[in-house]
Amino acid sequence: MSSKEEKPTLAGVQVKTRKRNIVVPSDPGSFSDAVVQIVQDAGENKGSEADLEAGAKALDAAELEYARYGDTLFEVFFTGGRLATGATLAEGGARLQQNILASEPKREAILPFIKVFQSLTRRRPFLIRGLENTLVKLLLSLEFFDAEGRKKIAIALALTFALKIGVLTDNIFSAMLNDRLVAKGTVLEVFTIFLQGAGLNNFVEWNVRRDIDRKVSELQETLVEMISGDSDVPPQEVLNQVKARKEEHKLPDSEVLRMIWTALIKSVNTTGKNQQQIMQAIVGKIKTYHKLLKTFATNGKLELSLLLTVQVQCYEDNRLLKLFSDIVRVLYDADIIGEDTIMFWYKKGSHAKGRNVFLKDIEPFIKWLEEAEEDADDDDE
Incomplete structure (x- = not known):
């Protein structure tokens, strides 16, 4: 009768394993859905300024990966969801009905959203970069919006500077110097609204003064x-x-x-x-x-x-x-x-x-x- 030989064991011996970087998959879609869910659950879904304020407080207390998905956070507030190529919304996912592009093209309608941005960036200053990136993405996609959409973006941009959130003018305005958009007159249209239609007299005076x-x-x-x-x-x-x-x-x-x-x-x-x-x-x-x-x-x-x-x-x-x-x-x-x-x-x-x-x-x-x-x-x- 034959018997199998027992394999030697390494009891008491530490085996060294090779270290390697573990990369967590990027999932902006899940982050976007979470933001929508938190904002909607916090308010009464009446589309009021109070709903936005409640949503901002809930987001402030939430443990989300803001540092990784700052761009997505602001895309949700601007468009209702995550942006894809050509300023279209990414397929699937939850939609935030109360967003800037769904609002009236008026200063008083868009101001509550910018106040939310101010609140979020005050607690987490690193989010300013995400706001800058989102604004640049929208400005480079101006041709994909209608006149009313471009007006809303211009008003939001103006209010962002008026509330002194910290976005750098050079980073934003350099994006507007796009040959294609300039040739079409789109930049002039948006910049005119930015200066004249958004109640930004103080900023205009400051900019003239600086020059x-x-x-x-x-x-x-x-x-x-x-x-x-x-x-x-x-x-x-x-x-x-x-x-x-x-x-x-x-x-x-x-x-x-x-x-x-x-x-x-x-x-x-x-x-x-x-x-x-x-x-x-x-x-x-x-x-x-x-x-x-x-x-x-x-x-x-x-x-x-x-x-x-x-x-x-x-x-x-x-x-x-x-x-x-x-x-x-x-x-x-x-x-x-x-x-x-x-x-x-x-x-x-x-x-x-x-x-x-x-x-x-x-x-x-x-x-x-x-x-x-x-x-x-x-x-x-």
């Missing part, structure tokens, strides 16, 4: 180089350059005045100089470039703008703090700022910065102006 500041800053750097001590550029050529750049960039006179004055002060070499020497240098600059200032200080409002610029700069720069009244006197003598402007500034038009100090310092000059006016009245009689 002006950038152009003014560039011109200021150029001007400082032209009027610094080592430069031999004639004052008239400097004036011509500033006028040309002003017209080219459509810069307001008040901004040009502010820029000129700042450039004049920056061009003064204050190293190793006392206040008297600094004042002499400033006087020299004003005498040389008085025409440059006078060209743009053409009325009382602009003169006041210049005077306020001088005030703020003197307050913020310790080297100029005690020179304010002397500078005003020089600007008056050069016929750049008039008596009426100075009196208006003294009585009610001064800036809050350093107001008490400067009003006190300039009292002797104000008294001199008043006495000079009285003498002129006596002479007329």
Whole structure:
């Protein structure tokens, strides 16, 4: 009778296994279904703003893979489901009936969704990237939507910036510079709604302000180089350059005045100089470039703008703090700022910065102006 030999065992011996990465299959469809289910279960399914708020709170408390499926999360709120090629919905899966593209093309109808985005991204800032990706995907697919759909996307985009969620303008607007969409006029259509139809006046003003500041800053750097001590550029050529750049960039006179004055002060070499020497240098600059200032200080409002610029700069720069009244006197003598402007500034038009100090310092000059006016009245009689 034969018997099988027992196989040797490795009792007590640890067997090392080869480590390998385990990849969890990507399943955005299940995530999309979960989002729809959570939002619908949280509300009363009346399509109200309260339903959205309840859905947002429920999502905030849910343990979902937001980091992996951030794009899908926002696709659901925009379109009701997961997006496929050509801005169509992926086949199968649950549908969220309350979504941006199913809403009216009005600011008040879309705002509640953007508030949900604001709430979700505040708790999970990494979701901002998912929102950016979804907006870019929609913008690149604008041609697949009708005019009403494009309007809703434009309003949603505008409100996203208005509520300062954190989406970067460069990432979004670069997607709109698509040759095909630009040629069809689609980008112009959406951008017009974005600026004019979404109640985004503050953002528009901010963007214009930023653009002006950038152009003014560039011109200021150029001007400082032209009027610094080592430069031999004639004052008239400097004036011509500033006028040309002003017209080219459509810069307001008040901004040009502010820029000129700042450039004049920056061009003064204050190293190793006392206040008297600094004042002499400033006087020299004003005498040389008085025409440059006078060209743009053409009325009382602009003169006041210049005077306020001088005030703020003197307050913020310790080297100029005690020179304010002397500078005003020089600007008056050069016929750049008039008596009426100075009196208006003294009585009610001064800036809050350093107001008490400067009003006190300039009292002797104000008294001199008043006495000079009285003498002129006596002479007329």
